[in-house]
Amino acid sequence: MAVFFQKVWAAAFFVIIWTVWKERNHRIFRESSSSFEDLHDLILLRLGWWIRGWDVGFPYSPTEIQRNPHCLKGNVDERMARSAISKPSYMPWSPPMHGVLKWNVDASVMELSASSAVGGILRDHQGKFMCLFSSPIPFIEINCAEILAIHRAISISINSEITKQSTLLLESDSANAVMWCNSEYGGPWNMNHQLNFIRHARRIVLNISIIHKGRSSNFVADSLAKQGSHRRSEFIAWM
Structure with missing residues (x-):
């Protein structure tokens, strides 16, 4: 598990650099900009998509990572992380009926x-x-x-x-x-x-x-x- 979280933080570095580079290009060539909060959310979401692509059975979805980045800390107890994600301040996506x-x-x-x-x-x-x-x-x-x-x-x-x-x-x-x-x-x-x-x-x-x-x-x-x-x-x- 320690190796997994080392991989996460290594990936986070490249996701941050990539996001900052794309934002720089948007500001220079398209005269558009994102807020700090938008960039923060986008970095976490992109990192979550990378982790999902590894197919390692990580128990949190990209949107859960976006809402609660603490689940990426290897020393966080899973029950505590799940509890933080499950706060009533948000309502998780609910599936429709079968069919x-x-x-x-x-x-x-x-x-x-x-x-x-x-x-x-x-x-x-x-x-x-x-x-x-x-x-x-x-x-x-x-x-x-x-x-x-x-x-x-x-x-x-x-x-x-x-x-x-x-x-x-x-x-x-x-x-x-x-x-x-x-x-x-x-x-x-x-x-x-x-x-x-x-x-x-x-x-x-x-x-x-x-x-x-x-x-x-x-x-x-x-x-x-x-x-x-x-x-x-x-x-x-x-x-």
């Missing part, structure tokens, strides 16, 4: 760099990643960006035979966006096209429910949205 696929989507709007982005991840009832996307969008108000995140997940779902024939659940941390998508009218005037598309898909095309869920259960989608602000084009991957 249901769940989208978690989010949006990011950075005022300083005048950039916006959306992100989302699709998982099955076992938590298996099926699809994810991370995409820059025009700089817009946050509620509009949240609508675009829902719109993108639904567009992907309609264009895939896997999701088009499935029962879907979509969670967003924007109460306003969810309310507008589930109603037959209302919402920002400049989002009429997207809202009508979502409403039509919800009523006729897809078997989908759109619900509001707090950001605390949406860490992966939140991270994908923040990463999208640094992309030139959309990243989408099916697992």
Whole structure:
């Protein structure tokens, strides 16, 4: 186990250097910047993805590492680490019912760099990643960006035979966006096209429910949205 944690800290060095280098390039060539908190979260999430790729049976997921970095200390008792992760200050991702696929989507709007982005991840009832996307969008108000995140997940779902024939659940941390998508009218005037598309898909095309869920259960989608602000084009991957 000591060798494993030595490997973790060696990897952390390269993840930090890589993240700082990418941030430097964004600031110089794209005139965009991330906050210290965003960089901190991104480093931990990337490190978690590296650890998962090693397939060594480490008991914490990338998002758990992001929420509680103390689990990376080899001298921390596992029960204490789990207890810290399980504080009621957040709600962990909950799986959908058997046979249901769940989208978690989010949006990011950075005022300083005048950039916006959306992100989302699709998982099955076992938590298996099926699809994810991370995409820059025009700089817009946050509620509009949240609508675009829902719109993108639904567009992907309609264009895939896997999701088009499935029962879907979509969670967003924007109460306003969810309310507008589930109603037959209302919402920002400049989002009429997207809202009508979502409403039509919800009523006729897809078997989908759109619900509001707090950001605390949406860490992966939140991270994908923040990463999208640094992309030139959309990243989408099916697992």
